[in-house]
Amino acid sequence: MVTDLVELVRSLEREDGLVPAEELLQAAAGLPDRKAAWEAERREFLLKEVFWKAGAREAEYLAYRYRKEAVFGEDGALLNGEELVLKAKEELPEFFARRQPRLTGVRPQEGKSSGYAKQSLEGMSYAERAELFSRDKELYRRLRGF
Numbered sequence: 001m002v003t004d005l006v007e008l009v010r011s012l013e014r015e016d017g018l019v020p021a022e023e024l025l026q027a028a029a030g031l032p033d034r035k036a037a038w039e040a041e042r043r044e045f046l047l048k049e050v051f052w053k054a055g056a057r058e059a060e061y062l063a064y065r066y067r068k069e070a071v072f073g074e075d076g077a078l079l080n081g082e083e084l085v086l087k088a089k090e091e092l093p094e095f096f097a098r099r100q101p102r103l104t105g106v107r108p109q110e111g112k113s114s115g116y117a118k119q120s121l122e123g124m125s126y127a128e129r130a131e132l133f134s135r136d137k138e139l140y141r142r143l144r145g146f
Contacts, residue, residue: 011027012027039076042076043067043070043072043076043078044063044067046072046076046077046078046081047062047063047066047067047070047078047081047084048060048063050063050078050081050082050084050085051063051084051085051088054085054088054089054096055096055097056085056088056095056096057095057096057097058095061095062088062092062095065088066084066087066088069084069087070084120143121140121143121144
């Protein structure tokens with residue numbers, strides 16, 4: 001921004017080193033408004049943050065897509081962020097992580113058998129199989145099918 005202003009002034013400079021005030025004011029009116037640019041960037045960041053916190057994979061794209069529907073308060077806060085997230089989850093569910101199903105049951109390291117008959121190795125945990133092998137190798141081999 002500062003370099004743009006310096007280049008602008010140098011382009012308007014006359015041979016004697018002076019810059020006409022009228023031309024400088026006209027040219028400065030064509031420069032982008034810093035406050036408006038900052039506010040637009042801030043709003044875009046707030047939208048990205050809402051989608052990012054909701055677990056979206058492409059928060060930048062979603063912020064771009066729903067920027068026209070976003071409503072901001074006078075203080076600059078995003079008012080309808082939750083609504084936009086819900087709408088995006090409905091319209092574009094592939095952008096959000098799916099929840100992992102919760103598995104129930106016994107973990108192998110817990111060593112609980114599932115209640116099968118003792119004549120079957122399928123119903124024994126690893127610890128029970130190891131104990132059977134150390135206690136009665138012949139029975140273990142028969143159950144194993146050897």
